[in-house]
Amino acid sequence: MSKVGRTAISTVEWVFDPLPASGARRGGDPASHVFRQTVTSFVREVVQNANDQRTGAPEVHFKFIELADDKLDRFLDAVSWRTLEPHLRAAATTKGGRHLRAFLDDFDERRRLVMLVVEDRNTVGLTGDELHGDSHFRALCKDTLFSHKQTDRAGGSYGLGKSVLWTFSGLSMVLFNSNLSVEGLGQQSPRLFGRVELPTHEVTGAPMRRRLAYSGSGWFGRRVKDDDGERAESVWAARAEELAAALGLRRREESGTSIAIIGFRDPAADTERSTEDLAKDIAAAIERDFWPSMVMPGEPLTVWMVAGKARPLLPDRDVTLTRPFVDAFRGRGSAKDSLESVGDVVVREIELDVPARTDGTSAVKGRVRLCVRLFAEDDQGTHPLAGHVAWFRGPGMIIWYADKRRLALGARPFHAVVACGMARAPEAPTEDDLAVERFLRAAEPPGHDSWESTAALKADYKRGYAKALEQLQRRVDEELKKIVVAQPRSGRQGPDRLRRMFPLGQRGGGGAGSVAFHVRNLVARLETGRWRFRGEIRPAVAIDAWECSLRLTESGEDGSELRAIAIERMETNAPAEVEVVDGRAVLRVRGPSLAFTGESAVVPSSAGGRRAVTLEARSRAGEFP
Numbered sequence: 001m002s003k004v005g006r007t008a009i010s011t012v013e014w015v016f017d018p019l020p021a022s023g024a025r026r027g028g029d030p031a032s033h034v035f036r037q038t039v040t041s042f043v044r045e046v047v048q049n050a051n052d053q054r055t056g057a058p059e060v061h062f063k064f065i066e067l068a069d070d071k072l073d074r075f076l077d078a079v080s081w082r083t084l085e086p087h088l089r090a091a092a093t094t095k096g097g098r099h100l101r102a103f104l105d106d107f108d109e110r111r112r113l114v115m116l117v118v119e120d121r122n123t124v125g126l127t128g129d130e131l132h133g134d135s136h137f138r139a140l141c142k143d144t145l146f147s148h149k150q151t152d153r154a155g156g157s158y159g160l161g162k163s164v165l166w167t168f169s170g171l172s173m174v175l176f177n178s179n180l181s182v183e184g185l186g187q188q189s190p191r192l193f194g195r196v197e198l199p200t201h202e203v204t205g206a207p208m209r210r211r212l213a214y215s216g217s218g219w220f221g222r223r224v225k226d227d228d229g230e231r232a233e234s235v236w237a238a239r240a241e242e243l244a245a246a247l248g249l250r251r252r253e254e255s256g257t258s259i260a261i262i263g264f265r266d267p268a269a270d271t272e273r274s275t276e277d278l279a280k281d282i283a284a285a286i287e288r289d290f291w292p293s294m295v296m297p298g299e300p301l302t303v304w305m306v307a308g309k310a311r312p313l314l315p316d317r318d319v320t321l322t323r324p325f326v327d328a329f330r331g332r333g334s335a336k337d338s339l340e341s342v343g344d345v346v347v348r349e350i351e352l353d354v355p356a357r358t359d360g361t362s363a364v365k366g367r368v369r370l371c372v373r374l375f376a377e378d379d380q381g382t383h384p385l386a387g388h389v390a391w392f393r394g395p396g397m398i399i400w401y402a403d404k405r406r407l408a409l410g411a412r413p414f415h416a417v418v419a420c421g422m423a424r425a426p427e428a429p430t431e432d433d434l435a436v437e438r439f440l441r442a443a444e445p446p447g448h449d450s451w452e453s454t455a456a457l458k459a460d461y462k463r464g465y466a467k468a469l470e471q472l473q474r475r476v477d478e479e480l481k482k483i484v485v486a487q488p489r490s491g492r493q494g495p496d497r498l499r500r501m502f503p504l505g506q507r508g509g510g511g512a513g514s515v516a517f518h519v520r521n522l523v524a525r526l527e528t529g530r531w532r533f534r535g536e537i538r539p540a541v542a543i544d545a546w547e548c549s550l551r552l553t554e555s556g557e558d559g560s561e562l563r564a565i566a567i568e569r570m571e572t573n574a575p576a577e578v579e580v581v582d583g584r585a586v587l588r589v590r591g592p593s594l595a596f597t598g599e600s601a602v603v604p605s606s607a608g609g610r611r612a613v614t615l616e617a618r619s620r621a622g623e624f625p
Contacts, residue, residue: 012243013080014220015232016087019200019213026096026200026216037167037267039278043285044448045164046259047293047303048397050120053136055181055255057299059121062282063306064264064275065248067113075113078246079175079262080220084196086203087218088171096199103170103263114275116168116264121254126178126191130233137234140257141176141193166197170263175220177244181255190251192240193232194220279307284321286313291322292329292419293396297426301396324383324415325390328373332419339374339412339483346372348479350418352472354439355464363464366436368420370476372483375413386413389480391451394422394429394437400449402473404480410524410613411484418476443469517548517619524613531565531600531613538593539619548619550585552600565613566601 050060067075092101107113128135140162165174173196179189196218202211221232235243244250244258251258266273266281286303293301294315303313313319319326331345339346347369354364375386387405392398404416421437422429442456443465451472457465522535531552539546552565566583573595577588585598 013083014218016214016218039281040285042164046118053123056122059302061119061304063117065115090201090203091198094199116261119258120256123256125180125255127180169261170265172197173262175260177249178257179255188237190240192235289398328371328417342376344374350475353468356462364435366432369424372416389416391418393420408481408485414484529602534597536595547588551616553614568601569599571597
């Protein structure tokens with residue numbers, strides 16, 4: 001959009017915003033402090049942004065470029081280093097520019113830069129006007145706390161996540177080159193632009209070598225003058241193509257955007273990390289957090305790692321850590337009612353009560369889909385995510401992995417997913433699924449790593465949203481427990497012995513009257529056919545010496561005993577006499593409490609699906625020689 005009195009200057013360089021008349025200063029970008037400064041956070045932002053802007057099956061390419069010697073000189077000339085460097089040096093002397101000072105010192109000594117280019121394809125691109133209206137260009141390159149993601153299934157909504165781009169640049173500098181899916185009047189792709197985020201600083205300049213103060217933000221593009229002052233605007237067409245080639249940002253013709261993070265580093269690392277290690281971390285973060293996008297039906301996400309020979313990350317070849325979750329999600333159509341064999345998937349629909357919206361939209365009784373896959377018992381101790389539940393919605397980015405290994409005593413090893421919103425039934429989502437999608441999107445904080453009460457929920461929904469979120473997680477836990485704790489066959493009626501201690505209180509040589517003993521922190525897990533258990537036992541009153549006998553049994557649904565399980569090994573954390581006799585462990589203790597670990601004999605295969613266990617503890621005070 002044109003303005004009266006506008007004059008374009010042919011030079012492409014950095015233009016910085018002057019300090020406003022108020023004199024208000026800034027020490028850096030406050031949005032950069034919202035997110036954890038990890039490679040995972042970086043990957044979540046850039047991949048999800050590309051996923052949200054898809055026009056077809058999206059692709060994201062990660063490519064590291066090392067700049068040194070003549071290659072570095074050509075890059076610095078193309079990026080107008082002469083107009084940028086004075087601002088970097090000045091900002092490095094401020095309190096908010098300490099990271100710049102350290103990076104520039106290292107750069108001066110080594111004369112080397114690492115650039116990470118993240119290129120997305122089959123996406124919208126940086127569409128929109130330079131100065132006016134909501135647009136993808138303004139949201140990514142100009143604005144703060146503005147998001148132009150208009151669909152209800154988008155991953156982001158705050159406009160804060162892009163701050164990680166500048167956080168991961170040692171120079172706080174990011175360059176963009178984009179092919180637009182829709183070009184406006186006078187626009188011809190590609191479009192090239194840049195932004196640097198510095199603290200408020202002063203630079204000595206002409207005339208009369210006076211000190212000029214700048215707010216911090218700087219922009220790389222064609223210098224333009226108008227009645228409001230000077231600014232930088234996008235470089236277009238052939239000139240942008242030429243400049244992109246010199247900057248290492250040339251791209252193919254598909255619509256989308258290439259983002260170059262200059263001086264890429266891991267801000268959380270205390271030493272420099274190799275590009276090989278960084279590439280491995282990026283690939284691991286993609287697998288952990290974006291496998292749903294990679295296996296979703298329709299137009300799945302494809303991610304390419306350009307480290308050596310370029311290759312795509314393929315779910316059936318490269319997804320290993322999260323493979324059990326992939327298999328659980330792919331089994332979302334299973335009709336099995338119970339887990340019987342390794343690899344079985346059981347599916348349950350869980351209700352989510354979406355409250356009415358403040359705009360008058362009625363409440364909805366939606367559903368999410370829980371898929372639980374039985375894991376191999378022999379491997380449960382070696383898989384880091386065994387006993388975890390992966391939660392996600394339509395965009396296909398994992399919100400979080402919930403650790404449910406302590407869900408229930410005797411729970412069989414499993415992996416589970418809770419597919420919500422448009423991901424519940426991705427082949428044919430319903431209007432209720434869309435309502436759930438909209439609700440959960442509003443429940444995500446800027447890091448998109450939980451569902452909780454937020455300002456967006458308070459503004460858009462009537463009371464009841466916090467209760468709805470709590471009920472959802474409780475309902476999932478309850479249903480999960482029913483699935484992974486196998487229902488044993490019924491036995492005779494008997495007392496509820498599960499995790500119960502029998503206080504016998506017999507008189508011993510050191511005391512009189514009855515004494516109760518308490519069992520705490522009891523955990524048992526079936527591994528490689530054996531029960532491994534641990535816990536703590538202590539007298540209710542202080543006594544010097546005491547004895548306890550531990551016995552394991554498999555129990556019925558009503559708590560009655562079905563069969564005894566022999567204990568083979570016992571260990572303690574304190575001086576104690578340990579004796580295993582006829583499958584029972586006898587412990588003679590001197591001290592206030594005792595922590596123990598133990599292991600049973602191999603449970604016979606004839607035990608079938610029974611996986612509920614009772615630890616019976618009988619204790620007494622006494623004196624021992």
